[in-house]
Amino acid sequence: MADAGDDTKKDADENTEENGLEETRRSLEDFVTEHYNQQMDEGKMDATDEICDERTANFFSRALAESRRMNAEVQKSNKKSEKLHTELGTERYAEWQAEHASEVLLPHEVELIKVSQCH
Structure with a gap:
């Protein structure tokens, strides 16, 4: 039988994970939005690019949902x-x-993993 301390630790771990996911989601959304607006401001996308706000919003929505998944x-x-x-x-x-x-x-993939684990 689990004691109250175990439940409290589990709840704290779950809250930390949820906060981490929320932070990642927000930072990704901020990054995408910032760069999209920057490209719009710099004139890298104009009306001839056939990009409408609805298509852009749909794309962002799908991309962010996939990222969260x-x-x-x-x-x-x-x-x-x-x-x-x-x-x-x-x-x-x-x-x-x-x-x-x-x-x-493959052998070179194994080596890459070993190297990444050393850092």
Whole structure:
């Protein structure tokens, strides 16, 4: 049976993840909007480009929805990895990960992952 401390920690972790997703969503939306407005101001897009506000809004809406979906998938994958890491332990998890990588990745891809994990 879980105690109140476990529930509080779980709630805090979920709130932190939700805040992180919200921050990512806002920063992406701000980035896209800022650069779109900058291009409009610089005259890089004009009426001859056949870009109307409705099409632009629809594009942004679809792009941002897809970005949010992908962020949720990354979060889900990270949770699965953390759970496996906890269940298997650090050493066994590293062995399992290396074995899996050797089966599905090319040798240079394995090396790229090793290099990225060192930083």
